[in-house]
Each structure stands twice: as structure tokens, then as C-alpha cells.
Amino acid sequence: MIAADTRPRLAPKARLRFDAKSERFMLLYPERGMVLNPTAADIVKLCTGELTVSDIVVRLTEKYAPQPREAIEREVLQFLNLMADRGLVRTEP
Amino acid sequence: MNAGGAAGGAAEHRPYTLVAELTYRCPLRCVYCSNPLEYPRHRDAVDTAGWLRVLREAEDLGVVQVNLTGGEPLVRDDLEALVAEAERLELYTNLITSGIPVTRDRLARLRDLGLDNVQLSVQDVAAGPSDRIAGRRSFDRKLQVARWVKELGLPLTLNTVLHRENLDRVPEVIALAEELSADRLELANTQYLGWALQNRRALLPTREQLAQARAVAAEARRRLRGRMEVLFVTPDYYVEFPKACMDGWGRRFLVVSPDGLVLPCHVAHTLPGLAWESVRDRPLGEIWRDSPALNAFRGEAWMPEPCRSCDRRSTDFGGCRCQAYHLTGDAAATDPACSLAPTHALIAAARREARDGAPVAFEYRTRRVGART
Numbered sequence: 001m002i003a004a005d006t007r008p009r010l011a012p013k014a015r016l017r018f019d020a021k022s023e024r025f026m027l028l029y030p031e032r033g034m035v036l037n038p039t040a041a042d043i044v045k046l047c048t049g050e051l052t053v054s055d056i057v058v059r060l061t062e063k064y065a066p067q068p069r070e071a072i073e074r075e076v077l078q079f080l081n082l083m084a085d086r087g088l089v090r091t092e093p
Numbered sequence: 094m095n096a097g098g099a100a101g102g103a104a105e106h107r108p109y110t111l112v113a114e115l116t117y118r119c120p121l122r123c124v125y126c127s128n129p130l131e132y133p134r135h136r137d138a139v140d141t142a143g144w145l146r147v148l149r150e151a152e153d154l155g156v157v158q159v160n161l162t163g164g165e166p167l168v169r170d171d172l173e174a175l176v177a178e179a180e181r182l183e184l185y186t187n188l189i190t191s192g193i194p195v196t197r198d199r200l201a202r203l204r205d206l207g208l209d210n211v212q213l214s215v216q217d218v219a220a221g222p223s224d225r226i227a228g229r230r231s232f233d234r235k236l237q238v239a240r241w242v243k244e245l246g247l248p249l250t251l252n253t254v255l256h257r258e259n260l261d262r263v264p265e266v267i268a269l270a271e272e273l274s275a276d277r278l279e280l281a282n283t284q285y286l287g288w289a290l291q292n293r294r295a296l297l298p299t300r301e302q303l304a305q306a307r308a309v310a311a312e313a314r315r316r317l318r319g320r321m322e323v324l325f326v327t328p329d330y331y332v333e334f335p336k337a338c339m340d341g342w343g344r345r346f347l348v349v350s351p352d353g354l355v356l357p358c359h360v361a362h363t364l365p366g367l368a369w370e371s372v373r374d375r376p377l378g379e380i381w382r383d384s385p386a387l388n389a390f391r392g393e394a395w396m397p398e399p400c401r402s403c404d405r406r407s408t409d410f411g412g413c414r415c416q417a418y419h420l421t422g423d424a425a426a427t428d429p430a431c432s433l434a435p436t437h438a439l440i441a442a443a444r445r446e447a448r449d450g451a452p453v454a455f456e457y458r459t460r461r462v463g464a465r466t
Contacts, residue, residue, distance in 0.1 A: 011248075011276070012246065012247075012248050012276075013209070013210055013248035013276050013277070015185050015209055017157060017183050017185070019155075019157065021107065021155050026157060028157055028158060028185035028209075029185075029210075030187055030209075030210045030212065030248070030250050030276075030277055031110075031158070031160075031187065033109060033157060033158065033185075084319050085318055085319050086319075086322070087276065087277075087318075087319055087320065087321070087322050
């Protein structure tokens with residue numbers, strides 16, 4: 001379960017790549033891939049293992065002003081928990 | 094590739110995955126090998142420069158993933174060069190291997206060059222039955238390779254092909270995958286083409302075996318969520334409707350065989366009457382777009398009834414063309430695996446045989462049977 005103080009990190013099996021054809025970022029992992037919308041790509045780029053979810057929310061709140069922080073936090077947590085369920089984002093060191 | 098609708102529209106026939114069959118050579122002799130029966134007739138005809146060009150042209154076409162496979166890709170000594178080029182092109186590289194032969198140093202080198210994932214096959218959970226399927230002592234070495242992969246920080250997919258002899262041991266396969274800290278476990282039921290079709294009577298499970306294994310896998314998937322991805326691939330012989338083979342013919346997957354042929358799947362060159370083109374003769378992009386063989390089963394114009402008027406025709410694309418041909422003699426027939434197919438009785442008969450038939454011996458993958466089929 002990912003919470004505000006979790007430091008999410010992209011799983012070793014996953015790789016982010018910009019796709020020139022769709023002009024979107026893609027997250028690639030064994031035998032699969034998903035096209036990320038711009039917000040999801042921004043979240044994934046910040047999953048470095050160093051930033052907490054709160055840090056990520058702060059950065060995205062600046063970028064996506066004037067959207068409210070609460071809405072962004074909700075979206076970030078929802079997305080990251082989905083990714084963690086799929087083993088694409090790790091929470092342990 | 095579940096890339097979703099975002100890439101749709103004009104990208105209908107965009108290949109996302111290149112399956113690079115680098116060679117049909119392999120030290121193992123697995124009784125369900127998906128390589129064609131006459132594999133020795135196909136030479137490794139694409140040299141290093143040729144494969145490097147294939148990688149570049151595939152990336153141009155939209156490919157983002159490369160499966161380096163075979164045969165056993167590790168028998169090629171230019172694997173390093175291919176991984177390095179794939180890394181330069183930002184392609185996701187998955188090495189699909191038996192783990193024989195490889196050293197820890199070579200794995201470390203491949204990791205440093207940018208290899209993204211290792212998919213290692215184990216045939217069973219103990220040396221006896223595993224080596225029996227592989228036709229060679231290999232199990233202990235495979236476990237060693239799995240440990241090296243994890244020690245080196247590479248993601249590990251464990252792949253076990255399931256059949257009547259090992260389906261009841263799916264709980265032990267899952268335990269082995271956990272013990273090895275696999276990131277992903279593929280419990281892939283045998284697809285009955287190539288050597289597996291030759292050995293179908295010895296391999297096809299019963300419905301009860303399958304149902305039990307599927308339930309065990311579903312429980313493990315819930316329990317291991319977030320830690321290990323658990324896939325269970327059902328065999329076509331026990332489904333109501335066929336799978337969308339390769340996500341549809343010539344849509345998302347592009348296969349290049351060891352002799353350089355551009356194919357929609359790894360078995361399509363066993364279909365008669367289709368003139369496959371080689372990457373040695375023409376740019377990959379032209380072949381992908383224009384090859385009459387690749388266009389033969391794209392879209393819906395080729396479909397017979399009951400596919401042509403079926404609601405599922407854009408879901409399963411009529412099933413597997415190779416299965417249709419190898420079971421009915423007609424590549425344009427509805428896949429017999431479909432319960433609506435006029436030839437579905439063939440599948441029902443095979444299932445009855447699995448339930449009631451006497452045990453039969455395996456025929457191992459060998460060069461001697463080269464001329465058959």
C-alpha cells in the first residue's frame with residue numbers, strides 16, 4: 001500500500017520510453033507495454049526511490065496549477081497503487 | 094501488448110514487438126518445442142550486420158520491444174552486439190532462454206550492455222522430470238542460472254510449459270518461482286503446434302487437471318500481487334472461443350526467423366502457398382506493409398462463416414491460422430478450437446483421447462525426423 005511517506009521507485013523490470021509515433025511516454029515491461037497519459041508519465045518520471053509521494057504531489061501541484069493539491073494527491077495515490085499492484089512500482093528500498 | 098486505444102487509428106498495423114528468432118539451434122530437445130519439425134532445413138542466414146539492420150528498421154516501424162529467442166539465442170556469439178544496438182535504440186530487450194549454455198560473466202556483460210529481462214525456462218520442479226522433457230541434463234544448471242540472474246540484479250521471468258505430466262505440480266512450480274525470487278511466472282500451457290502437436294497424445298491434459306491448476310494459479314496471483322506477476326495461459330483445447338493468436342495476424346507482432354523470413358508468428362512458414370519474404374532481400378518496412386503473405390489474413394475479407402458474421406471476429410480474429418491448417422488442412426478455416434467451428438469435433442476427439450487414451454512415449458525434437466510435415 002502506497003502512502004504519503006512512501007518513496008516509490010520504478011521496478012527494475014519496467015522501462016520508460018518516449019514513443020515518437022504516439023508522442024506519448026510508454027512504460028515497457030516483459031511482454032507488455034502501456035501508453036501513459038502526460039500526467040501518468042510525469043508521476044512515473046518522479047518515481048526515483050528518493051522522493052516521497054508527498055514530494056511528488058508538491059512538484060505536480062506546482063506544475064499543474066491551479067488544480068487543487070487534494071485532487072492531485074488523490075490521483076497520484078490511485079495511480080501508484082495500481083502500478084504497485086502490477087509490480088511496476090516498488091515501495092521497499 | 095495492451096497499449097490501449099491511445100495508439101489506435103492509423104497505427105492498426107503497427108508492430109510493437111519484434112520476435113527475433115536468432116537460430117533454431119538448441120542444446121535441448123524438448124518434446125513440445127514450437128520450432129518447425131523440419132528446423133534443420135532452416136539455416137542461420139542472417140549475419141550480425143543483418144540483425145543490426147533488422148533492429149533499426151523494426152524500431153523505425155514502431156517496435157518498442159524485442160524478444161531475443163530461438164532455438165537458444167545464447168548459442169550466437171553476437172548476442173552482445175544485438176543487445177547493445179537494442180539499448181541504443183531504447184528497445185526493451187527480453188532474452189528468452191533455456192539458460193544453456195551461459196556463464197555468470199556473460200550474463201553480467203549482457204546486463205551491462207542493457208539487457209532488460211531474462212526469461213528462463215524450467216521444464217519441471219525436479220531434475221528427473223525436467224530433464225526427461227528437455228531430453229538432456231539441464232535442470233540443476235538452470236537453477237544456477239536463475240540465481241545468477243537475480244544476483245546480478247536482472248529481472249527474472251520463470252517460464253514453465255504445462256502438460257499432463259507436470260500440471261498437477263503447479264503448486265510446486267509456484268513455490269520454486271518464489272524461492273528463486275522470480276519477478277514473473279509464466280505458467281504456459283502447451284500450444285499444440287510443431288513438436289507439441291507431434292506429441293499431443295502424450296501431453297494433452299484432462300479438463301480436471303487444468304481446472305485445478307488454474308485455480309491454484311489464481312490463488313497465487315492474489316497472494317503474490319505486487320511481488321510476482323503470475324500468468325496462466327490456458328490451452329486452446331479447453332476454451333469455448335479461440336484466443337486472439339498473436340493479437341491478430343500481422344497486427345502487433347513481427348517475427349523474423351533464423352533464415353530471415355518476416356512472419357506474423359513463429360509457425361506461419363509451415364503454411365503452404367504463402368511466399369514469405371526475407372529481410373536479406375528487401376527493407377523490413379516494405380515487407381511488413383506489402384508482403385502478400387502478411388496481407389493474406391489481415392482484416393476480415395478472408396474469413397469463412399461462422400467467423401464472417403460473428404460478433405467476436407474483431408476480438409479473436411478467427412483464432413490461429415496455423416492451428417487451423419495443421420488440424421484441418423485449410424489455413425483459412427475457422428480455428429477448430431472455437432466451439433462454433435464446423436471442425437470442432439477434432440478438438441473434442443483429442444480431449445476424449447486425453448481422458449481415455451493409453452499412455453504413449455515422447456518423440457524428442459531431433460534432426461532425424463527432419464522431412465516430416
